[in-house]
Amino acid sequence: MTDLTARDTLFSGAGSSRAKRRNRKQVILQGLGLAAISFAALMLFILIASLIVTGHKAFVQTHVTIEVHVDPEAIPVEGLPRGGFRDVLLASLQKQFPEVSGRSELRSLQNILSNGAQFQLRDMIEANPALIGRTVTLKVPVSDPFDQLAKGLVKRETPEAQRRVNDREIAWFDALDAAGMISKPINWGLITNADSRFPELAGLKGALVGSFWALLVCFLISFPLGIGAAIYLEEFAPKNRLSDLIEVNINNLAAVPSVVFGLLALAVFIGWFGMPRSAPIVGGMTLALMTMPTIIIATRAALKAVPPSIREAALGVGASRHQVVFGHVLPLAMPGILTGTIIGLAQALGETAPLLLIGMNAFITSAPSSPFDSATALPTQIFIWADSPERGFVSRTSAAILVLLTFLVTMNAIAIYLRSRFERKW
Amino acid sequence: MYDTPTVERTVENNTVKFAARDVHVFYGETEAIKGVDVDILDKTVTAFIGPSGCGKSTFLRCLNRMNDTIDICRVTGTITLEGADIYDKRIDPVQLRARVGMVFQKPNPFPKSIYDNVAYGPRIHGLARNKAELDEIVEKSLRRAALWQEAKDRLHEPGTGLSGGQQQRLCIARAVATAPEVLLMDEPCSALDPIATAQVEELIDELRQDYSVVIVTHSMQQAARVSQKTAFFHLGDLVEFGETSQIFTNPRDPRTESYITGRIG
Numbered sequence: 001m002t003d004l005t006a007r008d009t010l011f012s013g014a015g016s017s018r019a020k021r022r023n024r025k026q027v028i029l030q031g032l033g034l035a036a037i038s039f040a041a042l043m044l045f046i047l048i049a050s051l052i053v054t055g056h057k058a059f060v061q062t063h064v065t066i067e068v069h070v071d072p073e074a075i076p077v078e079g080l081p082r083g084g085f086r087d088v089l090l091a092s093l094q095k096q097f098p099e100v101s102g103r104s105e106l107r108s109l110q111n112i113l114s115n116g117a118q119f120q121l122r123d124m125i126e127a128n129p130a131l132i133g134r135t136v137t138l139k140v141p142v143s144d145p146f147d148q149l150a151k152g153l154v155k156r157e158t159p160e161a162q163r164r165v166n167d168r169e170i171a172w173f174d175a176l177d178a179a180g181m182i183s184k185p186i187n188w189g190l191i192t193n194a195d196s197r198f199p200e201l202a203g204l205k206g207a208l209v210g211s212f213w214a215l216l217v218c219f220l221i222s223f224p225l226g227i228g229a230a231i232y233l234e235e236f237a238p239k240n241r242l243s244d245l246i247e248v249n250i251n252n253l254a255a256v257p258s259v260v261f262g263l264l265a266l267a268v269f270i271g272w273f274g275m276p277r278s279a280p281i282v283g284g285m286t287l288a289l290m291t292m293p294t295i296i297i298a299t300r301a302a303l304k305a306v307p308p309s310i311r312e313a314a315l316g317v318g319a320s321r322h323q324v325v326f327g328h329v330l331p332l333a334m335p336g337i338l339t340g341t342i343i344g345l346a347q348a349l350g351e352t353a354p355l356l357l358i359g360m361n362a363f364i365t366s367a368p369s370s371p372f373d374s375a376t377a378l379p380t381q382i383f384i385w386a387d388s389p390e391r392g393f394v395s396r397t398s399a400a401i402l403v404l405l406t407f408l409v410t411m412n413a414i415a416i417y418l419r420s421r422f423e424r425k426w
Numbered sequence: 427m428y429d430t431p432t433v434e435r436t437v438e439n440n441t442v443k444f445a446a447r448d449v450h451v452f453y454g455e456t457e458a459i460k461g462v463d464v465d466i467l468d469k470t471v472t473a474f475i476g477p478s479g480c481g482k483s484t485f486l487r488c489l490n491r492m493n494d495t496i497d498i499c500r501v502t503g504t505i506t507l508e509g510a511d512i513y514d515k516r517i518d519p520v521q522l523r524a525r526v527g528m529v530f531q532k533p534n535p536f537p538k539s540i541y542d543n544v545a546y547g548p549r550i551h552g553l554a555r556n557k558a559e560l561d562e563i564v565e566k567s568l569r570r571a572a573l574w575q576e577a578k579d580r581l582h583e584p585g586t587g588l589s590g591g592q593q594q595r596l597c598i599a600r601a602v603a604t605a606p607e608v609l610l611m612d613e614p615c616s617a618l619d620p621i622a623t624a625q626v627e628e629l630i631d632e633l634r635q636d637y638s639v640v641i642v643t644h645s646m647q648q649a650a651r652v653s654q655k656t657a658f659f660h661l662g663d664l665v666e667f668g669e670t671s672q673i674f675t676n677p678r679d680p681r682t683e684s685y686i687t688g689r690i691g
Binding site for chain 2: 231238239307309310311312313315316317318319320323327328332
């Protein structure tokens with residue numbers, strides 16, 4: 001009898017063929033799941049590792065420390081801020097290499113220093129004109145080819161014709177290095193400088209500030225509107241065809257490709273309303289359009305998750321509907337709402353396509369001081385740098401991606417913290 | 427149910443609080459209550475008994491218009507509270523619910539302090555002019571719910587930290603705090619252990635001094651223990667309504683007899 005055999009095999013492990021097949025299926029399913037997770041983890045590891053390998057070199061910047069005699073003849077006090085800062089720098093360098101002469105050789109020598117060096121000297125002297133006539137110690141970035149050389153990204157074994165620095169220039173650089181004038185401090189310029197044509201001077205300040213303004217505008221618009229819409233739809237709207245239609249459309253809106261929102265913003269905000277191009281206010285408004293559906297959906301889910309017993313309790317003691325919503329349901333739903341909002345904002349922070357369409361990928365060398373100034377954002381800055389031909393931008397692109405990822409991970413960590421901290425306290 | 431100790435109780439000739447006449451309740455197309463007439467007396471415990479889905483909770487929720495929150499629910503007929511039709515358009519359901527308190531099946535304190543739980547109703551209805559008055563209401567309500575001794579030293583701890591039975595008494599205190607005339611209880615002991623149940627039942631008997639209490643229960647013993655009047659519902663009909671002792675010892679309707687002897691239910 002089947003009953004008996006079934007009982008016989010109960011204790012003999014994988015007795016029947018059915019049990020064997022079932023166990024095999026289980027093993028395969030678990031194996032597939034494990035393989036999928038391992039694959040995802042491996043890909044993530046490769047992504048982060050390659051970014052760190054390429055990007056870590058941008059977190060230091062080669063500098064040269066030179067003694068500069070501020071010649072009063074080249075830089076007269078009354079002529080400030082104009083003056084021959086460049087020549088003064090060159091003269092100081094030339095002291096190291098007395099044998100160098102001739103126009104083109106001198107120009108090559110000068111090219112060791114970053115183009116920003118003269119402005120650094122200018123700013124220093126402008127702030128303190130008493131320095132004129134004295135000798136100052138100046139630590140300035142070297143130009144990109146020499147930075148690459150110092151970091152080993154330009155290989156000495158490469159034939160001279162295919163290098164961006166020739167043998168003579170390498171010899172000068174080595175002489176400076178031997179004299180202890182070359183150093184590689186942490187590259188704070190990556191965060192404190194705005195964008196620049198010269199990789200050694202380019203930084204993310206403009207992009208960081210631009211992203212901050214855009215996200216602030218995005219939050220100020222999408223948070224109140226999103227929560228308001230969600231509360232109305234979830235708590236007050238009558239359940240009929242119209243509200244069903246609205247619900248379906250909100251869900252669809254969350255799935256609309258972001259580039260479409262960019263075109264909309266270009267046509268409406270910039271085209272009709274004549275708002276400024278490349279401005280974080282427009283970027284923020286565009287991102288708000290995209291974030292709002294996310295916030296509405298998250299808020300509605302959080303409101304739904306509040307147990308009906310709390311609503312009943314409040315109604316039972318004679319609270320009106322709005323007292324129930326604002327006094328009980330909304331505070332309990334707040335952690336869920338905030339989590340959804342932060343995730344929505346993190347998405348907005350990484351969004352690129354709509355910002356490209358409204359011109360937030362312009363080359364702007366100063367950080368915006370208000371949401372109405374032209375600016376870039378972090379993802380568009382990455383886009384610009386990835387597109388730039390100079391080799392120095394390769395590592396800077398990776399470094400910028402790491403900065404962006406740091407912000408995203410931080411925002412998501414806050415969301416996870418909020419979720420676990422305030423989860424279900426009823 | 428012959429082993430249930432039913433004490434012969436005399437019901438004083440109390441005034442009628444709720445009077446329901448020909449009440450029908452529809453959920454969409456389904457008729458959940460099929461014409462109920464009942465008078466609920468002041469200072470009396472009225473028990474609604476009946477098998478699951480018989481409409482006893484639905485009818486209870488008509489008495490403070492909690493059914494209003496369900497979109498598809500429709501109530502016809504008249505229910506009057508001290509002569510006033512509670513389904514009249516001029517009646518504010520919010521005010522009604524302050525006069526007709528409710529205690530639910532599962533203890534559902536707000537995730538706030540014990541004090542705030544009790545003080546919530548008086549606050550939103552403006553029953554206290556100042557902090558001292560509010561303190562007084564909170565203390566009185568907690569005493570009324572026999573929770574004061576246990577809760578007085580932890581008034582500012584969360585109400586959700588109490589035990590199940592204490593939580594349910596907190597909910598009773600919360601309902602009492604708005605100074606209602608009627609207390610509706612929807613299976614208040616079904617989530618409690620026997621000891622907590624006994625405490626709540628004792629409390630219900632005390633509450634009868636001041637309030638009209640309507641209790642829905644699955645437990646016939648409980649109905650027999652705490653109520654003076656019993657209504658037996660079956661499939662949306664009010665089958666029998668009368669003195670509790672009479673219902674349990676000498677039911678007139680064969681369906682009531684079947685139910686209390688355990689043949690249907």
